[in-house]
Amino acid sequence: MNEVVKGAATHQRLIALLSQEGARWREVSHEPVGKCEAVSEIRGTALGQGAKALVCKVKGNGVNQHVLAILSADQQADLAQLATHLGGLRASLASPAEVDELTGCVFGAIPPFSFHPKLKLVADPLLFERFSEIAFNAGVLEKSVILKTEDYLRIARPELITFRCTSS
Secondary structure, three states: OOHHHHHHHHHHHHHHHHHOOOOEEEEEEEOOOOHHHHHHHHOOOOHHEEEEEEEEEEEEHHHHHHHHEEEEEEEEEOOHHHHHHHOEEEEOOOOOHHHHHHHHHOOOOOOOOOOOOOEEEEOOOOOHHHEEEEEEEEEOOOEEEEEEEHHHHHOOOOOEEEEOOOOO
16 A cells, blocks of 8 residues: 555544644645655744654553654654653554554654544643644645644643653
């Protein structure tokens, strides 16, 4: 299955959700690029507005949880901090097969919404503190959504936890 077909159902579900919830958003079509820096330039948005979506596995201490962890594209995730917040001992990125099963999208195209009951949604609050809009790939690599931050928080309702790397 090619990448466009793979994320098409997620894309349609996302657009339907945003429309149904009365969100303020716009869609941008562009070349299929997976790098945050390149796509933010194409979208005309700041790198820090980008909502980077990481599918992670948190394990240990009786925890075995898949997590969709969202953070600003200009930040790096601290997976140990993520695991600790969720009561686990360690966190790692999920395999491509797990990403496919839980999101229906390829790496780089995952929107910051969980449509799978076994995929817990968490987000680092910095993403929502600096800009009035966030930007993200919309299930497919060649379509992005720019969405009002307050509408994202109202519709997606992520658990807000700090898990970005901080420089010492």
